[in-house]
Amino acid sequence: MFDESLEHNAYVHEEDRPPPDTQVGAVETPHKPMTPGGDTRKVVAHFMLGNTYPFTALNWEETFDLAEESGLDGLILNLGREEWQFRQARAAYLIAAKRLKAPVLGRSPIRLALSLDLNVMSSSEWSDAVALTTKIAGLMGSPAQLMHNDRPVLTAFDGHAASWGGKGWKGFFDELHQKMRFHVSFWPAWFQPPDDLIDNMLIDGLFSWNGAWPMGNRHISLSHDDMAYIASPKPFMASVSPLFFTHYGKTGEWAFDKNWIYRSDDLLYPSRWASILALSDARAPEIVQVISWNDYGESHNIAPVLGAEPGSSAWTRGMDHVAFREMTAYFARRWRDGEPEVADELVVWMWYRTHPKTLEASNDSVGRPDHANWALDLINAVVLVPAGLEDVELIVTNGPSGHGGKHAKHLSSGKSNAVTIPFQAGSVHFEVKSKLGTHMRHAAHEIYRKTEQYNFNMWSGAWRAKVPRVTKE
Numbered sequence: 380m381f382d383e384s385l386e387h388n389a390y391v392h393e394e395d396r397p398p399p400d401t402q403v404g405a406v407e408t409p410h411k412p413m414t415p416g417g418d419t420r421k422v423v424a425h426f427m428l429g430n431t432y433p434f435t436a437l438n439w440e441e442t443f444d445l446a447e448e449s450g451l452d453g454l455i456l457n458l459g460r461e462e463w464q465f466r467q468a469r470a471a472y473l474i475a476a477k478r479l480k481a482p483v484l485g486r487s488p489i490r491l492a493l494s495l496d497l498n499v500m501s502s503s504e505w506s507d508a509v510a511l512t513t514k515i516a517g518l519m520g521s522p523a524q525l526m527h528n529d530r531p532v533l534t535a536f537d538g539h540a541a542s543w544g545g546k547g548w549k550g551f552f553d554e555l556h557q558k559m560r561f562h563v564s565f566w567p568a569w570f571q572p573p574d575d576l577i578d579n580m581l582i583d584g585l586f587s588w589n590g591a592w593p594m595g596n597r598h599i600s601l602s603h604d605d606m607a608y609i610a611s612p613k614p615f616m617a618s619v620s621p622l623f624f625t626h627y628g629k630t631g632e633w634a635f636d637k638n639w640i641y642r643s644d645d646l647l648y649p650s651r652w653a654s655i656l657a658l659s660d661a662r663a664p665e666i667v668q669v670i671s672w673n674d675y676g677e678s679h680n681i682a683p684v685l686g687a688e689p690g691s692s693a694w695t696r697g698m699d700h701v702a703f704r705e706m707t708a709y710f711a712r713r714w715r716d717g718e719p720e721v722a723d724e725l726v727v728w729m730w731y732r733t734h735p736k737t738l739e740a741s742n743d744s745v746g747r748p749d750h751a752n753w754a755l756d757l758i759n760a761v762v763l764v765p766a767g768l769e770d771v772e773l774i775v776t777n778g779p780s781g782h783g784g785k786h787a788k789h790l791s792s793g794k795s796n797a798v799t800i801p802f803q804a805g806s807v808h809f810e811v812k813s814k815l816g817t818h819m820r821h822a823a824h825e826i827y828r829k830t831e832q833y834n835f836n837m838w839s840g841a842w843r844a845k846v847p848r849v850t851k852e
Contacts, residue, residue, distance in 0.1 A: 411716060411717045412660055412663065412714065412715065412716075412717050413660055414614070414660075414663065414664075414665040415614075415660065415661055415662070415663065415665070416528075416614065416665070418527075418528075418665065419715070420663070420664075420665065420666070420667075420714065420715040421452040421453065421525075421665065421666045421667075421715070422450060422451055422452055422666070422667045422668075422669065422707075422711040422714070422715055423451060423452055423453040423454060423455050423492070423525065423666060423667070423668050423669070424446065424449075424451055424453075424454055424455065424668065424669040424670075424671060424672035424681065424707075425454075425455050425457060425494065425668060425669065425670045425671040425672060425674065426454040426455060426456050426457060426671065426672045426673055427457050427671065427672075427673050427674050428456050428457055428458055428459060428464040428467050428468055429457065429459050429461075429464060429687075429689070430673050430674075430675065430686045430687050430688065430689070431464075431467045431686045431687065432463060432467075432686065432687045433686055433687055434467055434470070434686050436470065436474060438685060438686060439470060439471055439474045439475075440474060440478075441685065442454075442682070442685065443474070443475060443478060443488075443489045444483075445682060445704075446489050446672065446682075447483065447486040447487065447488065447489055448486070448708070449681065449682075449704050449705075449707050449708045449711075450707060450708035450709075450711035450712050450715075451489065451669075451707070451711065452487055452489070452490060452525070452715075453489060453490040453491060453492060453525040454471075454489060454490075454491055454492075454672060455491075455492050455493070455494045455525075455534060455668060456468050456471060456491055456492070456493050456494065457494045457496050457536065458493050458494065458495055458496060458500075458515075459496050459499050459500070460496075460499050460500045460501065465514055468493065468518060469518065471491060472491055472518050472521045472523050472524075473521075475488070475489055475490065475491050475521070475523035476521050476522050476523040478523075479522055479523060488523075489523075490523055490524065490525035490526070491521070491523050491524060491525060492524065492525040492531070492532040492533065492534065493515055493518065493519070493533055493534070494534045494535060494536055494568070495511070495515075495533070495534070495535040495536070495538065496535075496536050496537075497535055497536060497537045497538025497541055498536060498537050498538075500538075502538060502541035502542060502543060503541075503542050503543075503544070504542075504543075504544050505543060505544025505545070505546060505550070506544070507543065507544070508543040508544065508546070508550065508551045508554055509554060511551075512551065512554045512555040512558055513558065515533075515555070516555060516558040516559045519531040519533065519559060519563065520559065526564075527564045527566075527583075527584065527614070527665065527666075528564060530561070530562055530563055530564040530583075531559075531563045531564065532563070532564050532566060532584075533563040533564065533565050533566070534565070534566045534567055534568060534586060535565075535567040535568065535569070536567075536568050536588070537568070537569065537570060538567070538569070539567070539569040539570075539571055548581050549581060552565070552581060563583075564583040564584060565581060565582055565583050565584070566582070566583065566584035566585070566586045566614075566616055566666075567582060567586065568586050568587075568588035569582075570588070570589070573585075573587075573604050573607035573608060573611075574607070576608075577607070577608070577611045577613060582613070583613070583614070584613060584614045584615065584616055584665070584666075585608040585611060585613050585614070585615045585616065586615075586616040586618070586668070587602075587604050587605060587608060587617070587618060588618055588670070589604075589618075590602060590604060590605050590617060590618045591618035591619055591620035591651065591670050592620060592623050592641035592642070592643065592647070593641065593642050593647075594641070595642075596642060596750075596752075596753045597642070598642075598645055598650065599647050599650050599651050599654075600654065601654045605617070609658070609662050609664070614664075614665040614666075615664040615665060615666075616664055616665065616666040616667070616668050617655055617664040617666070617667050617668070618667075618668050618669075618670055619648065619651045619652055619655070619667055619668070619669055619670070620647070620648070620651075620669065620670040620671070620679045621643070621647060621648040621679055621681065621700070621703040621706075621730075621837070622641070622643035622647060622648075622678055622679055622836070622837055623639075623640060623641035623643060623677055623678065623679055624639075624640045624643070624677070624678040624694065624748065624834075624835040624836050625637040625638065625639065625676055625677045625678065625691075625748075626638050626691075626693070626694050626745055626748060626832075626833065626834075626835075627676065627690060627691075627745070628744060628745040631690075632690065633689055633690025633691075635676075635690070637676075637677075638745055638746065638748045638749060639748050639749035639750050640748050640749070640750050640751060640753065640754060640835045641750070641753075642750070642753040642754065642755070643754075643837070644731070644732065644754055644755040644756070644757045644759065644799075645755055645757060645759070645799060646759050646761075646797050646799060648703060648706060649706065649710070649761050649795075649797050650797075652706075652710040652714070653797075655667060655714060656710070656713065656714055663714075667711070667714065669681060669707055673685070673686070675688050675691045675692075675695045676688075676689065676690065676691040678691075678694060678695065678698075678835075678836040678837070680695075680700060681700055681703040681704040681707050682700070682704060683699075683700070693832055693834075694832075694834045694835075694836045695836060697838070698733075698834075698836045698837065698838050698839075699838060699839055699840065700837075700839050701839055701840065701841045702728035702729065702730050702761075702839035702840060702841045703730070703839060705726075705728060705841050706728055706761065709763075720763075720793070720794060720795055721763045721764060721765055721766065721793055721794065721795060722763075722765065723765050723845070723846070723848065724763070724765065724843055724844070724845055724846070725762075725763065725764060725765060725768075725811060725818050725819065725843065725844045725845075725846050726761075726762065726763040726841070726842070726843050727760060727761075727762050727773070727809070727811060727819065727840075727841070727842045727843075728760065728761045728762075728839065728840075728841050729758065729759065729760045729809070729823055729839065729840050729841075730758075730759050730760075730837045730838065730839035730840075731757065731758045731759060731802060731807075731824075731826070731837060731838065732754065732756070732826075732834070732835055732836070732837055732838075733824055733825070733826055733827055733834065733836075733837075733838050734804070734826060734827045734828075734830050734834065735756050735802075735803070735804060735826070736751055736752070736754040736755075736756055736835075738804075738827075738828070738829075738830055740830050740831060740832050740833045741829070741830070741831050742831040742832065743831065743832045743833050745832075745833070746833075747833055748833055748835055751833070751835065754835060755799075756801060756802050756803070757799040757800065757801060757802060758775060758777065758799065758800040758801075758802050758807065759797075759798075759799055760773060760775075760797070760798050760799075760800075760809075761795060761796065761797050762790055762795070762796045762798070762811065763794075763795050763796075764790050764791065764792050764793065764794060764795075764796060765792065765793065765846055766792055766793035767792060767793070767848075768792045768813045768814070768815070768846060769792065769813060769814040770812075770813055770814045771789070771790040771791075771792060771811070771812070771813045772787050772788065772789055772790060772811070772812050772813075773787070773788045773790055773796075773798060773809060773810075773811055774786070774787045774788075774809060774810050774811075774812065775788075775800050775807065775808070775809045776806075776807070776808045776809070777800070777802050777803060777805060777806070777807045777808075777826070778803050778804075778805040778806070779803075779804070779805040779806075780805065780806060782805075783805060783806060783808070784803075786800045786801075788800070790811075802826055803826065804826050804827060804828035805825070805826060805828070806822070806825055806826075807822070807823040807824060807825065807826060808820075808821070808822050808823065809821060809823060811844075813846075815846070815847060818844045818846055819842055819844045821840075821842055823838075823840050824838040824840070
């Protein structure tokens with residue numbers, strides 16, 4: 380059924396605070412973790428086809444290479460209404476299928492699945508269902524299709540009330556399955572109470588999109604909704620995300636009217652992963668979906684900017700997310716593969732916003748983002764410390780030039796250490812020391828005392844150092 384023709388494209392409640400210093404996910408996994416059903420776990424990332432208008436075949440190869448290096452099993456392609464998005468989806472499937480024939484040693488070839496964006500797609504008429512099922516049936520027959528229990532995975536963003544000409548989702552799937560000659564495995568991101576999703580016979584797998592961020596002024600935790608899904612007999616796809624900030628106005632070319640944050644400053648990403656790591660095999664999700672690979676407009680992209688970037692460059696420019704991408708690979712391999720918590724390399728991942736939350740922007744027509752008071756002026760860091768090192772400290776110097784304050788954090792050896800440090804405007808420098816001496820010393824991104832526009836996106840950095848092997852006499 381797969382069409383192989385390729386078209387040319389050109390305020391903070393104290394009880395919600397996390398412990399100031401924590402070890403992230405100090406959960407031993409002596410065996411390769413499995414899903415409750417006994418299958419291999421998977422880690423995927425949400426991918427915006429809407430940012431691929433200028434993509435070439437080389438861009439898709441570059442994307443798949445980086446995604447595989449980042450420890451991902453698959454990309455979930457968010458499909459919008461434009462015909463060129465479908466053409467790019469087809470190109471992605473074709474290239475991913477070819478890569479299966481010559482996989483890179485030590486990496487799992489990327490698989491693909493579709494997420495139907497019902498926020499923008501037409502879904503009122505039966506003709507909408509016929510046209511859409513005709514388009515996607517062939518793609519999901521590709522050898523590069525992401526599968527669960529031998530069925531192609533399909534998801535959707537919103538759209539639980541889609542009419543499809545009065546035939547509803549049952550009619551949609553009857554039409555799709557007739558064209559495919561086998562059934563899909565449907566895992567929609569529908570914003571309904573958990574019981575409604577669990578009881579819906581058309582839904583094969585549960586997915587909580589908003590589980591990735593705290594939906595209020597609190598620290599992230601496994602929410603009531605998550606626990607309902609975990610306790611359900613249906614398989615579960617958990618969401619994780621490093622942050623959320625979007626800053627679109629109401630006028631102009633990109634008048635999307637989206638201007639808010641979710642609380643992201645207090646170790647959001649490693650904390651969410653730690654919660655998932657702490658679940659037993661019997662309660663673990665089958666899939667973890669990272670939100671996102673390339674949604675630059677909402678600032679939670681783990682990949683560098685590539686392709687189109689509709690209206691978001693003002694808050695993404697210079698905001699490197701390398702630490703999020705490397706942490707994704709680290710946590711994915713621990714959760715999915717049972718890899719050890721630390722190795723023989725000292726690693727520092729650091730991330731933070733680049734201006735205090737109370738700073739007034741001098742020239743921002745969009746205005747201060749909603750929930751900006753939820754932000755916390757914190758430097759976040761995760762430090763992987765090899766076993767055997769003694770008296771290890773992370774020392775951060777931050778503040779105006781010549782007047783920076785020092786903050787020293789004790790780090791445990793043989794562990795991943797997560798710490799937060801209050802910040803102020805000025806320069807940021809750090810070093811990592813142990814009884815053996817100084818292992819690394821670096822400058823990080825300046826925290827600005829002035830800004831023309833609000834930017835609650837985050838900058839990140841990643842540093843590594845080999846340490847001498849410590850032996851006991």
